[in-house]
Amino acid sequence: MAKEKPRTLSGFMELLPAPQQQMEQLFSILRDTYALYGFTPLDTPVIESSQVLLAKAGGETEKQIYRFLKGDNDLSLRFDLTVPLAKYVALHYADLSFPFRRFQIGKVYRGERPQRGRFRELYQADIDIIGDGKLDIINEAEIPSIIYQTFTRMGLRRFRIQVNNRKILSGFYETLGLSEQAGEIMRIVDKLAKIGAAKVRELLTAPEVGLSETQADAVLAFISIQGSNTQVLSALEDYRGRSSLMDEGLDELNTVVHYLSAFGVPEEHFAVDLTIARGLDYYTGTVYETLMLDHPEIGSICSGGRYDNLAAYYTDKQLPGVGISIGVTRLFYVLNEQGLLNPELPTAPADVLVLPMTEDLAPAITFATQLRQAGIRAQLYTEAKKFKAKMSYADKLRIPFVAFLGEDEVQKQAVSIKNMADGAQETLPAAQAIAHIQAALATCRELPLIREH
Amino acid sequence: MAKEKPRTLSGFMELLPAPQQQMEQLFSILRDTYALYGFTPLDTPVIESSQVLLAKAGGETEKQIYRFLKGDNDLSLRFDLTVPLAKYVALHYADLSFPFRRFQIGKVYRGERPQRGRFRELYQADIDIIGDGKLDIINEAEIPSIIYQTFTRMGLRRFRIQVNNRKILSGFYETLGLSEQAGEIMRIVDKLAKIGAAKVRELLTAPEVGLSETQADAVLAFISIQGSNTQVLSALEDYRGRSSLMDEGLDELNTVVHYLSAFGVPEEHFAVDLTIARGLDYYTGTVYETLMLDHPEIGSICSGGRYDNLAAYYTDKQLPGVGISIGVTRLFYVLNEQGLLNPELPTAPADVLVLPMTEDLAPAITFATQLRQAGIRAQLYTEAKKFKAKMSYADKLRIPFVAFLGEDEVQKQAVSIKNMADGAQETLPAAQAIAHIQAALATCRELPLIREH
Numbered sequence: 001m002a003k004e005k006p007r008t009l010s011g012f013m014e015l016l017p018a019p020q021q022q023m024e025q026l027f028s029i030l031r032d033t034y035a036l037y038g039f040t041p042l043d044t045p046v047i048e049s050s051q052v053l054l055a056k057a058g059g060e061t062e063k064q065i066y067r068f069l070k071g072d073n074d075l076s077l078r079f080d081l082t083v084p085l086a087k088y089v090a091l092h093y094a095d096l097s098f099p100f101r102r103f104q105i106g107k108v109y110r111g112e113r114p115q116r117g118r119f120r121e122l123y124q125a126d127i128d129i130i131g132d133g134k135l136d137i138i139n140e141a142e143i144p145s146i147i148y149q150t151f152t153r154m155g156l157r158r159f160r161i162q163v164n165n166r167k168i169l170s171g172f173y174e175t176l177g178l179s180e181q182a183g184e185i186m187r188i189v190d191k192l193a194k195i196g197a198a199k200v201r202e203l204l205t206a207p208e209v210g211l212s213e214t215q216a217d218a219v220l221a222f223i224s225i226q227g228s229n230t231q232v233l234s235a236l237e238d239y240r241g242r243s244s245l246m247d248e249g250l251d252e253l254n255t256v257v258h259y260l261s262a263f264g265v266p267e268e269h270f271a272v273d274l275t276i277a278r279g280l281d282y283y284t285g286t287v288y289e290t291l292m293l294d295h296p297e298i299g300s301i302c303s304g305g306r307y308d309n310l311a312a313y314y315t316d317k318q319l320p321g322v323g324i325s326i327g328v329t330r331l332f333y334v335l336n337e338q339g340l341l342n343p344e345l346p347t348a349p350a351d352v353l354v355l356p357m358t359e360d361l362a363p364a365i366t367f368a369t370q371l372r373q374a375g376i377r378a379q380l381y382t383e384a385k386k387f388k389a390k391m392s393y394a395d396k397l398r399i400p401f402v403a404f405l406g407e408d409e410v411q412k413q414a415v416s417i418k419n420m421a422d423g424a425q426e427t428l429p430a431a432q433a434i435a436h437i438q439a440a441l442a443t444c445r446e447l448p449l450i451r452e453h
Numbered sequence: 454m455a456k457e458k459p460r461t462l463s464g465f466m467e468l469l470p471a472p473q474q475q476m477e478q479l480f481s482i483l484r485d486t487y488a489l490y491g492f493t494p495l496d497t498p499v500i501e502s503s504q505v506l507l508a509k510a511g512g513e514t515e516k517q518i519y520r521f522l523k524g525d526n527d528l529s530l531r532f533d534l535t536v537p538l539a540k541y542v543a544l545h546y547a548d549l550s551f552p553f554r555r556f557q558i559g560k561v562y563r564g565e566r567p568q569r570g571r572f573r574e575l576y577q578a579d580i581d582i583i584g585d586g587k588l589d590i591i592n593e594a595e596i597p598s599i600i601y602q603t604f605t606r607m608g609l610r611r612f613r614i615q616v617n618n619r620k621i622l623s624g625f626y627e628t629l630g631l632s633e634q635a636g637e638i639m640r641i642v643d644k645l646a647k648i649g650a651a652k653v654r655e656l657l658t659a660p661e662v663g664l665s666e667t668q669a670d671a672v673l674a675f676i677s678i679q680g681s682n683t684q685v686l687s688a689l690e691d692y693r694g695r696s697s698l699m700d701e702g703l704d705e706l707n708t709v710v711h712y713l714s715a716f717g718v719p720e721e722h723f724a725v726d727l728t729i730a731r732g733l734d735y736y737t738g739t740v741y742e743t744l745m746l747d748h749p750e751i752g753s754i755c756s757g758g759r760y761d762n763l764a765a766y767y768t769d770k771q772l773p774g775v776g777i778s779i780g781v782t783r784l785f786y787v788l789n790e791q792g793l794l795n796p797e798l799p800t801a802p803a804d805v806l807v808l809p810m811t812e813d814l815a816p817a818i819t820f821a822t823q824l825r826q827a828g829i830r831a832q833l834y835t836e837a838k839k840f841k842a843k844m845s846y847a848d849k850l851r852i853p854f855v856a857f858l859g860e861d862e863v864q865k866q867a868v869s870i871k872n873m874a875d876g877a878q879e880t881l882p883a884a885q886a887i888a889h890i891q892a893a894l895a896t897c898r899e900l901p902l903i904r905e906h
Contacts, residue, residue, distance in 0.1 A: 004508035006544040006767040009528075012498040014541070016548050017555070024494050036825045038803035038832025041477050045465040045574050046499065046560060047519075055457035066500075068521030070564055075462075088467070091459040095469050097849045099836060101802060102470070107499060111523055121498050131836070138814060138835040149825075262815040264822045314459040349554060350491035361591060362715040369717050372489045372602075379491025382591040383552060383584070396550045 011120035013329055018347035023332055025449050030125045033150045034103035039127050042102045044084040050074040055313040064110045077109035081126045089130055090314035098132035119329050128323030130310055135320045140286040140306050141256040145263035147290055147302050155448025158293040162273040165253045166283050171246025176215050184209055186277035189223050223275050229257050232272045256286055284308040298334050302326045342451035346444050348399045350379035355390055357406035364405045367415055367430055374434050401437055464573035466782055471800035476785055478902050483578045486603045487556035492580050495555045497537040503527040506536055508766040517563045530562035534579045542583055543767035551585035572782050581776030583763055588773045593739040593759050594709040598716035600743055600755050608901025611746040615726040618706045619736050624699025629668050637662055639730040642676050676728050682710050685725045709739055737761045751787050755779045795904035799897050801852045803832035808843055810859035817858045820868055820883055827887050854890055
């Protein structure tokens with residue numbers, strides 16, 4: 001028969017079993033951490049009506065979107081989890097209680113040009129808190145603590161959450177008479193760390209943006225406010241009284257920083273940074289980015305912020321919210337590329353490989369069942385292979401224990417357990433063998449997913 | 454602004470938060486149970502090249518498939534998890550160890566005509582064991598024990614796994630000289646329970662199928678073999694010696710049944726049933742169906758079987774396997790429709806709603822952090838609402854505990870805990886309050902997902 005060459009589309013992540021186990025660990029940490037903060041899991045369709053999904057884009061096709069006809073239906077694959085959330089909240093408004101806190105981990109689709117580290121099918125892991133009409137500022141203070149917990153539980157230590165407030169920025173540019181150019185200025189300022197102050201000034205005063213020398217000075221003075229959070233907040237006090245919007249932003253930022261230690265976020269994992277802004281239209285208050293300190297080139301691994309109106313395209317209800325998103329597929333790719341995934345972390349499909357060595361398989365089957373009842377993952381291996389091949393199978397898959405049940409063991413109602421890491425072997429009654437394995441596995445379960453160099 | 458009416462496409466399941474929590478419980482049981490048997494989790498893209506995905510269909514578009522062009526690429530959404538597995542194993546053959554045991558839980562897409570209980574986007578939960586060249590019969594005996602464990606852990610009791618062997622059927626029809634009509638006969642025989650023996654005979658002897666009276670008698674005698682597994686197996690011994698294929702099937706069926714009790718499957722959950730066959734081409738040995746005894750009209754909730762060649766379209770390697778699939782979306786729909794989802798099961802987004810009643814929120818924030826450190830899901834509620842509205846929020850979401858931290862409590866370094874189920878309220882030191890909540894939650898965690906009437 002003619003064969004079709006098997007292949008996976010470029011830009012689509014398809015992992016081998018061992019890295020997939022690591023990825024599952026990542027998902028499990030995300031689910032557990034988000035749930036601890038009272039977020040409820042949601043799942044929405046991957047396919048939506050184009051008219052609904054692209055309402056914001058005015059029905060125009062955007063190049064990156066996977067859009068197609070099925071029969072008469074104009075369909076699109078979701079490109080983020082925010083638009084589906086907006087639709088969900090508008091559609092099910094009457095059935096929800098507010099503040100509505102949801103998390104969603106799911107695949108989204110973007111037809112980007114294929115290049116290393118860019119994916120067309122990617123997992124995002126989002127949390128959002130949606131208010132009905134109003135939403136308390138404390139929610140904006142809680143978000144950094146969730147980011148902190150999430151990455152800490154993964155085992156990451158060298159990271160910093162950067163926070164700013166869009167009201168401060170908008171207010172500041174308003175006082176300079178630069179409200180119209182604010183978007184462009186923020187995009188230039190955002191490059192400060194990469195290109196330096198001199199280049200930023202050059203871009204700001206170029207004819208396309210058109211800032212005067214005085215305006216450029218003011219912008220550069222503002223974004224050069226640095227130091228500890230206390231220092232930055234104190235320097236910002238000098239700007240008070242010029243714009244009510246800026247004052248409001250200053251109050252919010254003070255509140256967010258004030259509650260940080262109560263929320264358990266250590267000072268070294270958190271910094272007020274006046275250069276970050278996140279997109280232009282959507283965010284209206286606190287904004288967040290998260291940097292890996294040893295890999296700033298990667299950009300933010302968790303971003304988000306406060307917005308005033310989630311679902312303006314679907315409903316007249318005012319639905320303010322605050323949310324963050326982790327690009328899980330890209331994060332996993334980066335962690336793997338940088339060698340940060342803990343090589344000690346178990347990736348085997350089973351904890352014990354059970355090898356029957358007698359004609360009657362019943363004793364081995366019974367032992368495998370007992371292992372599973374004790375919560376131990378057990379695989380029964382019954383293929384007609386040489387002993388060496390069986391051991392090599394356990395070895396390749398990094399299965400930590402092999403259990404033998406030969407005539408001797410069956411007669412003694414015992415089992416021989418080989419620890420594949422150190423080669424130690426002992427023959428024990430079944431219950432003791434299970435306790436022995438359980439104790440050894442418990443230590444592995446404490447290992448972090450990420451191990452920094 | 455003109456609003457776009459929010460809607461979800463018909464045939465796409467989108468659950469409210471409480472049923473979504475039940476669905477997550479279902480996923481969690483599936484993941485945990487499959488993992489206990491040594492299956493490794495896999496994830497493959499939802500989108501594949503049409504040429505690869507539809508290799509079996511000879512590249513022809515099948516009506517149900519979501520197929521579209523993106524640029525020059527002819528793409529399709531996967532319609533099951535078996536074809537992607539075949540591609541995966543053929544593509545990554547050199548990196549896998551055999552037997553390769555994987556589970557996959559993911560969405561698949563079928564553009565069926567929309568009707569009640571039919572879905573276009575549906576979750577499947579599959580396990581397969583793939584051998585390289587050979588695969589031991591014991592794997593076929595293990596599968597019913599996995600089905601048994603999976604549904605038992607969900608809390609289902611009234612179910613039966615039905616088993617047959619395709620070699621017995623093929624051998625039997627071969628002895629009657631009916632190999633060519635075997636497919637059609639099996640499809641008719643499959644309806645026995647629904648239409649009765651007389652109607653089956655009528656269809657078999659109709660000109661389109663064309664069985665003689667003698668042949669029809671033989672078929673009806675064969676499929677009327679019923680009783681306990683021992684009785685059925687014993688009756689089948691009368692057929693031995695007529696066809697080597699049938700004899701092989703009899704040996705296999707005897708082995709599967711023989712090891713059932715060792716694998717821990719109670720007799721009442723398992724029945725040899727000579728009428729079931731599952732599709733025609735794919736399966737070659739043991740086949741499985743699973744019936745809900747009180748809802749036979751639903752059809753099989755978990756099906757599968759043994760096949761000789763997983764990836765014939767992609768590789769010359771002989772890759773025999775055995776697998777089963779659960780249609781999770783449909784199962785969930787049916788359980789919900791039949792009122793079988795346990796109403797006692799917790800569906801709240803949080804275990805505790807923490808209500809600060811003082812100006813300074815720090816004590817409440819600290820208590821929420823302590824709860825989370827103890828693994829208790831806590832939501833801090835800081836919205837400016839009346840006390841009654843806050844209690845009603847907890848009530849609507851079925852959050853089991855509310856914690857108050859007023860001046861009194863803060864001064865005493867205590868917290869007041871209200872049990873929302875019985876209204877009992879007590880003021881305790883934080884550590885004691887946490888222990889109290891933990892004990893109460895532990896009992897809820899034992900509740901089964903399914904509660905039969």
